[in-house]
Amino acid sequence: MSGKRPSILNSLGAGKYLFRRPKTIKYPFELKEPAPRYRGFHLNDWDACTGCGNCEDICPNEAIEMVEVPELEEAPEEGRTNLRPQINYGRCCFCGLCVDVCPAGALRLSRDYLHIHFDTDTFTFIPKDQKSAGEKFLPEEEYSVLKANLDHRRQDYEGFSQDLDFSLFRLDRVPMPQVPPEERKLSFIEQVIGYTKEEAKGEAERCLECGLCEDACPAGLNIVDYVGAIYEDDPDESLRQIFKDNPLPSICGRVCMKHCEDACSLGKQGDPVAIRWLKRWTADSIEDYKRSLELTPGEDKGKKVGIVGAGPSGLSLAYFLRLKGYGVTVFDSLPGAGGATRIGPPQYRLPLDAIEKDVNYIASLGVEFRFCTTVGEDVSFEEIRDVYDAAYLAVGNSDPLSTGIENADKAHLALDFLRSNKIGEGVEVGREVVVIGGGNVAMDAAREALRLQHMQHPETSVVTKTVSLEDWDELPATGEEVEEAREEGIQFNPAWGPKKIEVDGDGRVKGLLCTKVKSVFDEDGRFNPSFDEDREKFLEGDTIIEAIGQKPDFSFISEETFGKLEFTERRKVRVNENGMTSLPGVFAGGDIVNTNLDAVTAIADAKVASEGIDCYLSGK
Amino acid sequence: MSSIEEKITANFDGIEVRKIEEGRIEVKTKKEALLSTLNFLKDEGYGHLGLVSCVDRIEEGIFELVYILSRYLVGGEVAVDQASLIVKTEVPRGNPTLVTSVKVFETAEPYERELHEMFGIVFSGHPRLTPLFLERDIDLPPMRKDFDTRKYVEEEFESIPPVED
Amino acid sequence: MEIISEKKKGGSSRELELYFGPQHLGMIGNFSITLNVRGDRIVRAEANPGYLHRGFEKLMEGRSWIQNFPLVCRVNVIEPGSMEMVYSTAVENLAGVKVPPRGKYIRCIYLELSRIASHLFGLWAYSKTLGFETVGGWAMYHRDLILDLFEELTGGRVYNIYIWPGGVRRDLPEGFEERTKDVLHEIGEKVPDYNQTFFENRLFHERARGVGVVSREEAMNTGGTGQVLRATGLEYDIRKVEPYGVYDEIDWDVPTREDGDAYSRIMVVRDEMIESVHAIFKLFDKLPGGPVYNKIPNPFKWNIPEGETYVRLESSRGELGLYLASDGGRKPYRAHFRTPSYPHGLTILEKALAGESISDTGNIMISLYVTAPEIDR
Incomplete structure (x- = not known):
């Protein structure tokens, strides 16, 4: 032991502090301000909150429970539920994980931390914020710390809030490799290249598993599970999950309208998970569906169903019914299956072999296809009703509409144009093409025409334009399609209405005369365009394509039977909850029934009808 | 001077030595050779037993005992960039007995007590294999993988409301 | 009794x-x-032990990697920062996550602040045990100033949950450097008072010198680390021995004493606080710009490859280790903390008390920095 021994009196030096001001504060008359990042009681922006429940899932203490708030409106297609987080402050540890994982950025913490109450039930509480519960947030002069509780809080007292650089999710999608516009517009090469395994896994990893997408999907696919299986390196399981509800992954993986992605909680602040591309990856990465799925047709029930139309709805119904053990025959006037997906989406978006992959699998389950067979000509509808125990109408909208303007007969109809190019001998286009319409079919027609122009008129300058009644913000085509069309150099003339196709002396098309559109919809929101007749515009062009819509063709049904077929006010075939029409034993689905007019809804209709047919035929 | 890896493999048959990451060497030894391995390593300068742990590898039917060894000094000096050894041995879950290492490392005493209590491993020759932390008698040692904490809590403390999974 | x-x-x-x-x-x-x-x-x-056994290691096996953060810091209320660091580092080792340079510097600043806060807590406990209530009050007040800094930096005062895999949870708020330095100056200005009233007080010397002696050999045989070893003149500090963070990028010293008694251990604690204050200034001087955090994968899907790791670092009380095993899943398969108080409180304390006076029981125990929660876990 070393060192001198200090004095015992040394400690008296501390006595000088007897005469200094104390460092403690006079609580509760004097309050200490919590730091700006303080992690206190929750705040939740009810408008931004989607009720996805990620906060509930991340909470390590199970302090958060999603509770139903009946007065809130549900909107599955936008990804909104009427659930809101309820916090149990007996369990909460104020770690803030819920804040960092909130994809909507709705949940924050405030700097309030005092709750004085005699009733312990008040510790369980559904947080709101100043916007929706302003009366509980008081300005400084009305606030008293002696009354502080969850209903008596400070105004503008935001604490720990989300910082996207530090959030527990990734907002940026793994970019999908695509052929650049300059290259892709020269041929029918498939534009979207598809993810590699690593890219798919990286994208699947972003999924927070909240399941809002599943509520939005018309066919209710197990999206969380099939995306999760991709992350787990198990494409077989992913495919099995998809096939529970959708037997067309290769088709839907390319052209689905992806209602799921509109609902994705990550889409609130960033890019939704690329669910459609992930489905495509699963379909593309599996060579042989049969080996992965290990599905066999159900035990033969001795009954058979005739399906009119081999589009997505008819194909899906054939698949569902084969699994249940029914015999299935599908009639279609086209030489192959796919229906609208076969003739509509051009090769660069949906190549035929992608369709064949799905179709071949369904055929392998023992479905009988009768192609090039037009119901109403080669076989009558009444005969089908007689021979088969049930019939399914899935004929789609196959009859293109024309504008009916002067010289409209000089124009091509989009559906015929697309069909001829995809499965026919092809169409010759001029150097200046005008497409009438602003929907997805119009985009397809315009972009296809552009490719044909480049192929048929190489080394010369070509022009493709579209003209639509709707203005930019009203265009019915998806933003993606419009953006890609513009990238390829297609010119848009929104808010112009076609008036007349001008022809020269030899009857050759010179161009399209248009008038300015004042408004497309009337005050009641109905389609009723009005024009400013004084403002005209002439669009030069030697080829004009009309792409303003299509309607169903029921001419194959005899007048007597047709008279018994009921329709809704929107001219859709009326079906009951089992998918059956007003004709006994006749079921219907797809574009003639629903207003979504897309493949995934057609599949959903088929699923309903398959259950309905099963009940009908088994006498339940 | 040969490395510690070489020395271990030269001195023991059937011992597995593997570098698992920078500064961490895994040594897998048979349960019978554990004491002689620990003694050897202590003589080689690995005199600091940091931790004795156990992992319940229930699917393989074994308990994996883990001894973390490092050096205080190298050649009488505090040396930088020391490597730690992770010595592992396994005992069957059905008969979890092992000879105590307290005679080699005094530090092992409380650790082995804890593992006895939490995993039910019997260390023969241990001076006091009495409970260390737990108040109640629990039939199944609680750190075993087949011990269901939630079930135990629900049965033992009825007043705590069960929480859904 | x-x-x-x-x-x-x-x-x-x-x-x-x-x-x-x-x-x-x-x-x-x-x-x-x-x-x-x-x-x-x-x-x-x-x-x-056993009064505080909360079964954390078992609970950790049932929670995802990220959900364990609010848990691990609670293993030790005295210094949660080092707990966060040891768990983060272990997860980073297993998952192969890298930390950006600025993140490493901020981690070290935060860890050194935690060390000072912990030592002040220890000083409060020790001086109170010896009857120096005034010094204890000062220490608690100064600890509180550091907790204010934590509140500003992390949003929490004690359980900060600030170090994550990939870096830290938020960047430094504006003006944090100045305010930290102000606090450190305020504490530094009080060092002469602390010295006069406590460290150079005859009463402290009489109570602590020659009491609870743990020799170097004894310490080395029984798993002693931290102050227990450094009070015997051995410059053993994991920050030097196996540097982590950026401790090898700044210049700092390991304080030691020679006698191995309670006095030496407490004086080492005192010197370490001063050294940490200097280290924080040096860390701020070299603090680089850039990001502080590399994003980790989605916590709901984060599978960490199968493997084991042992991570150790120098907490305020000695070697803090974590043996962490993953079976490739979303949760730890096994976590076992090697806490410094475990050998200090269960092996060394029993030996050091033998032959001493009853009235020195608390004195010796606190001088060994025995912290009950981290023994029990």
Whole structure:
């Protein structure tokens, strides 16, 4: 032991502090301000909150429970539920994980931390914020710390809030490799290249598993599970999950309208998970569906169903019914299956072999296809009703509409144009093409025409334009399609209405005369365009394509039977909850029934009808 | 001077030595050779037993005992960039007995007590294999993988409301 | 103290078994020691932990990697920062996550602030045990100033949950450097008072010198680390021995003392606080720009490859280690903390108490920096 021994009196030096001001504060008359990042009681922006429940899932203490708030409106297609987080402050540890994982950025913490109450039930509480519960947030002069509780809080007292650089999710999608516009517009090469395994896994990893997408999907696919299986390196399981509800992954993986992605909680602040591309990856990465799925047709029930139309709805119904053990025959006037997906989406978006992959699998389950067979000509509808125990109408909208303007007969109809190019001998286009319409079919027609122009008129300058009644913000085509069309150099003339196709002396098309559109919809929101007749515009062009819509063709049904077929006010075939029409034993689905007019809804209709047919035929 | 890896493999048959990451060497030894391995390593300068742990590898039917060894000094000096050894041995879950290492490392005493209590491993020759932390008698040692904490809590403390999974 | 049993040994030298438990005023923390005494001399001591056993390691096996963060910091209330660091580092090792340079510097600044806060807590406990309430009050006040800094930096005062895999949870707020330096200056200005009132006080010297001696050999044989070793003149500090963070990028010293007694250990704590203050200034001087955090994968899908790791670092009390095993899943398969108080409180304390006076029980225990929550876990 070393060192001198200090004095015992040394400690008296501390006595000088007897005469200094104390460092403690006079609580509760004097309050200490919590730091700006303080992690206190929750705040939740009810408008931004989607009720996805990620906060509930991340909470390590199970302090958060999603509770139903009946007065809130549900909107599955936008990804909104009427659930809101309820916090149990007996369990909460104020770690803030819920804040960092909130994809909507709705949940924050405030700097309030005092709750004085005699009733312990008040510790369980559904947080709101100043916007929706302003009366509980008081300005400084009305606030008293002696009354502080969850209903008596400070105004503008935001604490720990989300910082996207530090959030527990990734907002940026793994970019999908695509052929650049300059290259892709020269041929029918498939534009979207598809993810590699690593890219798919990286994208699947972003999924927070909240399941809002599943509520939005018309066919209710197990999206969380099939995306999760991709992350787990198990494409077989992913495919099995998809096939529970959708037997067309290769088709839907390319052209689905992806209602799921509109609902994705990550889409609130960033890019939704690329669910459609992930489905495509699963379909593309599996060579042989049969080996992965290990599905066999159900035990033969001795009954058979005739399906009119081999589009997505008819194909899906054939698949569902084969699994249940029914015999299935599908009639279609086209030489192959796919229906609208076969003739509509051009090769660069949906190549035929992608369709064949799905179709071949369904055929392998023992479905009988009768192609090039037009119901109403080669076989009558009444005969089908007689021979088969049930019939399914899935004929789609196959009859293109024309504008009916002067010289409209000089124009091509989009559906015929697309069909001829995809499965026919092809169409010759001029150097200046005008497409009438602003929907997805119009985009397809315009972009296809552009490719044909480049192929048929190489080394010369070509022009493709579209003209639509709707203005930019009203265009019915998806933003993606419009953006890609513009990238390829297609010119848009929104808010112009076609008036007349001008022809020269030899009857050759010179161009399209248009008038300015004042408004497309009337005050009641109905389609009723009005024009400013004084403002005209002439669009030069030697080829004009009309792409303003299509309607169903029921001419194959005899007048007597047709008279018994009921329709809704929107001219859709009326079906009951089992998918059956007003004709006994006749079921219907797809574009003639629903207003979504897309493949995934057609599949959903088929699923309903398959259950309905099963009940009908088994006498339940 | 040969490395510690070489020395271990030269001195023991059937011992597995593997570098698992920078500064961490895994040594897998048979349960019978554990004491002689620990003694050897202590003589080689690995005199600091940091931790004795156990992992319940229930699917393989074994308990994996883990001894973390490092050096205080190298050649009488505090040396930088020391490597730690992770010595592992396994005992069957059905008969979890092992000879105590307290005679080699005094530090092992409380650790082995804890593992006895939490995993039910019997260390023969241990001076006091009495409970260390737990108040109640629990039939199944609680750190075993087949011990269901939630079930135990629900049965033992009825007043705590069960929480859904 | 409660007399549990009396053993007649004949004459006046009766041996009593006394229970020095958590309800005793001289005990800091939920811990107890059974003392066998003859007269006022301790013959034999037996440490009894278990009052704070919360089963954290078992609970960790049921929670995802990220969900464990609010849990691990609670293993030790004295210094949660080092707990976050050891778990983060282990997860980073297993998952192969890298930390950006600025993140490493901020981590070290935060860890050194945690060390000072922890030492001030320890000083409060120790001075209170010896009856220096005034010094204890000062230490608590100064600790509070650091907790204010934590609140500003992390949003929490004690359980900060600030170090994550990939870096830290938020960047430094504006003006944080100046305010930190102000606080450190304020504490530094008080060092002469601390010295005069406590460290250079005859009463402290009389109570602490030659008490609870743990020799270097004894310490090395029983798993001693931290102040226990450094008080015997050995410059053993994991920050030097196996540098982590950026401790090898700045210049700092390992304070030591020679005698291995309570006095030496407390003086090492004092010197370490001063060294940490200097280190923080140096860290701020070299603090680089850039990001502080590399995003980790989605917590709901984060599978960490199968493997094991052992991570150790120098906490305020000695070697803090974590053996962490993953089976490739979303949760730890096994986590086992090697806490410094474990050997200090269960092995070394029992030995150090033998032969000492009853009245030095708390004195010796706190000088060994025995922190009950991290023994029990």
